[in-house]
Amino acid sequence: MATFILGISAYYHDSAAAIVCDGEIIAAAHEERFTRKKHDPNFPEHAIRYVLDEAGIRFDDLSAIAFYDKPFIKFERLIETYHAFAPKGLTSFLSSVPVWIKEKLFMKKMLRDEFKKFSDKKIPVLFPEHHLSHAASAIYPSPFEDAAILTIDGVGEWATTTIGHGTGNQIKMVEELHFPHSLGLLYSAFTYYTGFTVNSGEYKLMGLAPYGNPDSAQTKEFKRKTLETLVDVREDGSILLNMKYFNYATGLKMTNNSKWTELFGLPPRNPESEISQDYMNMALAIQQITEEIVIKLAESAKKLTGSDNLVMAGGVALNCVANDKLIEKGIFKNIWIQPASGDAGGALGAAYCGWYMWKNEKRTVNPNVADEMRGAYLGPQFNDNQILGMVRKYGGKYTYYENFADLTKVVAGKLKDGNVIGWFQGRMEYGPRALGSRSILGDARNPEMQKKMNLKIKYREGFRPFAPSVLEEDVNEYFKLQGTSPYMLVVMPVQDKHIKPLPANYNDMEMYERLYHLRSDIPAVTHVDYSARIQTVSKKTNPRYWELINEFKNQTGFGLLVNSSFNVRGEPIVCTPDDAFRCFMRTEMDVLVVGNFVFDKADQKELVNDTNWKEEFKLD
Numbered sequence: 001m002a003t004f005i006l007g008i009s010a011y012y013h014d015s016a017a018a019i020v021c022d023g024e025i026i027a028a029a030h031e032e033r034f035t036r037k038k039h040d041p042n043f044p045e046h047a048i049r050y051v052l053d054e055a056g057i058r059f060d061d062l063s064a065i066a067f068y069d070k071p072f073i074k075f076e077r078l079i080e081t082y083h084a085f086a087p088k089g090l091t092s093f094l095s096s097v098p099v100w101i102k103e104k105l106f107m108k109k110m111l112r113d114e115f116k117k118f119s120d121k122k123i124p125v126l127f128p129e130h131h132l133s134h135a136a137s138a139i140y141p142s143p144f145e146d147a148a149i150l151t152i153d154g155v156g157e158w159a160t161t162t163i164g165h166g167t168g169n170q171i172k173m174v175e176e177l178h179f180p181h182s183l184g185l186l187y188s189a190f191t192y193y194t195g196f197t198v199n200s201g202e203y204k205l206m207g208l209a210p211y212g213n214p215d216s217a218q219t220k221e222f223k224r225k226t227l228e229t230l231v232d233v234r235e236d237g238s239i240l241l242n243m244k245y246f247n248y249a250t251g252l253k254m255t256n257n258s259k260w261t262e263l264f265g266l267p268p269r270n271p272e273s274e275i276s277q278d279y280m281n282m283a284l285a286i287q288q289i290t291e292e293i294v295i296k297l298a299e300s301a302k303k304l305t306g307s308d309n310l311v312m313a314g315g316v317a318l319n320c321v322a323n324d325k326l327i328e329k330g331i332f333k334n335i336w337i338q339p340a341s342g343d344a345g346g347a348l349g350a351a352y353c354g355w356y357m358w359k360n361e362k363r364t365v366n367p368n369v370a371d372e373m374r375g376a377y378l379g380p381q382f383n384d385n386q387i388l389g390m391v392r393k394y395g396g397k398y399t400y401y402e403n404f405a406d407l408t409k410v411v412a413g414k415l416k417d418g419n420v421i422g423w424f425q426g427r428m429e430y431g432p433r434a435l436g437s438r439s440i441l442g443d444a445r446n447p448e449m450q451k452k453m454n455l456k457i458k459y460r461e462g463f464r465p466f467a468p469s470v471l472e473e474d475v476n477e478y479f480k481l482q483g484t485s486p487y488m489l490v491v492m493p494v495q496d497k498h499i500k501p502l503p504a505n506y507n508d509m510e511m512y513e514r515l516y517h518l519r520s521d522i523p524a525v526t527h528v529d530y531s532a533r534i535q536t537v538s539k540k541t542n543p544r545y546w547e548l549i550n551e552f553k554n555q556t557g558f559g560l561l562v563n564s565s566f567n568v569r570g571e572p573i574v575c576t577p578d579d580a581f582r583c584f585m586r587t588e589m590d591v592l593v594v595g596n597f598v599f600d601k602a603d604q605k606e607l608v609n610d611t612n613w614k615e616e617f618k619l620d
């Protein structure tokens with residue numbers, strides 16, 4: 001009888017479930033995709049039902065359930081934090097204690113109660129620690145027998161950063177940095193101060209950094225003041241934060257705003273206000289500091305393990321600009337990063353812990369695959385009958401293509417003509433990035449594409465860059481990347497031959513003029529600093545997406561597309577054909593492709609003009 005282990009992450013942010021069968025990943029998904037509540041932190045009942053279904057088993061068939069956190073250690077941290085900062089934190093302590101007592105201290109019981117929704121059978125419940133779960137999600141699916149493991153995030157129980165060593169099925173934790181000293185929380189504090197949402201806006205802060213001016217006195221001052229006053233960075237990459245400037249240990253806000261204003265001579269940015277150069281410079285300053293710390297940590301990991309390979313997970317591992325700097329440094333021969341590096345990925349790591357640590361099963365690396373993640377296509381898929389169910393529900397007009405090659409010809413032609421396409425194929429992605437299963441696509445050469453996708457489709461900030469999906473074999477034609485980047489975790493410069501020179505008055509232009517300035521012949525995916533966040537598409541892992549891009553290349557000579565996640569601002573990535581159709585109708589997307597069905601917006605006129613439809617799908 002096969003051994004099925006269910007992994008769960010829940011109750012913090014971004015709940016998820018994953019299932020591993022005899023050491024192989026069967027399925028993994030974020031709860032938010034089912035409940036349509038972004039970063040849903042609740043018990044992932046829907047995701048669990050889905051992964052059980054995908055595995056073709058009942059709850060009773062599980063050998064164990066692994067939860068990505070150790071609840072009691074966390075409670076201890078809260079008590080100790082309170083004592084260390086008393087009496088300052090009394091109010092917040094008192095207000096948070098009932099939640100913790102109710103939800104965290106009795107987490108085991110809470111989980112047991114939730115499990116009763118599935119069955120009364122008592123299944124063993126395992127509690128690997130938070131950072132061990134991240135570490136497991138990094139090493140076990142990686143292509144390495146032996147690797148240094150670096151996990152960096154906000155905070156787990158006590159640990160905020162860990163260095164470990166993975167060999168075979170073993171993970172040995174070598175070093176730990178403890179709360180409140182946290183690179184993730186430092187980055188989140190700047191995210192908060194620059195007016196973005198903590199836990200999800202970090203990505204926007206990273207996107208803003210290239211607009212900072214590296215030569216300006218202000219950027220240098222921000223950096224100097226941060227390093228002198230806010231954070232002490234040691235040679236080994238460990239950090240010590242000056243807690244007089246941070247409120248997260250005791251209060252409900254990230255930063256002590258009056259102290260920060262005094263230090264930087266700049267007030268916190270109002271979330272929806274125009275972003276001035278000051279905040280771009282601030283974003284650049286903290287981004288550079290983050291990169292320096294990550295590199296120091298990697299150097300320590302190298303020294304402590306002597307390994308040629310590095311694997312990473314934890315929220316900070318999603319900082320692909322820092323990853324790029326790390327690759328450039330060449331500290332390790334090979335680097336592999338878990339695509340679901342946030343807390344959702346802890347579900348997969350926990351399930352792996354069950355198999356390799358609790359069951360103590362032997363681990364062998366399969367030389368025939370790039371890694372064990374199956375391209376991160378680990379979520380639900382839908383057959384033609386299910387798609388027809390959606391058609392019946394909404395009355396959408398479509399063309400069905402028996403032959404997929406015919407479909408790619410039509411869709412590539414539409415892309416070439418400047419249309420924006422919703423592309424829904426196969427299994428949904430696990431992790432925060434859309435990788436060509438639930439994506440919105442456009443022509444990267446089109447000078448209007450960035451504006452159109454940002455403003456008319458995604459309803460989001462204009463400065464945010466788009467990422468290219470490029471045929472794996474063509475990546476070097478467009479980008480200075482050696483090797484592959486299947487999970488969009490690496491940022492690399494655009495090749496010189498595609499770059500256009502800047503006009504003489506460029507530095508005098510306003511930010512938005514600079515943003516829309518065409519700096520290459522693939523402007524929609526060329527960032528202000530001439531870099532791009534790349535996804536390489538393999539024929540092996542995503543044949544349908546590969547075929548579409550290849551057909552686009554046949555028609556245009558360019559083997560790449562703009563790839564953005566299939567959702568609008570504030571909404572989780574679409575999961576079902578229903579979600580996709582609704583998103584298609586409420587935006588100015590031109591064409592929707594679901595499996596072999598193609599829906600043209602021009603054919604949906606009756607639906608578009610239906611007032612009820614507009615009511616139902618108006619934006620939040």
Ligand SMILES: [Fe+2]
Pocket residue numbers: 130134153154155156314315342343
């Ligand atoms: Fe985490």
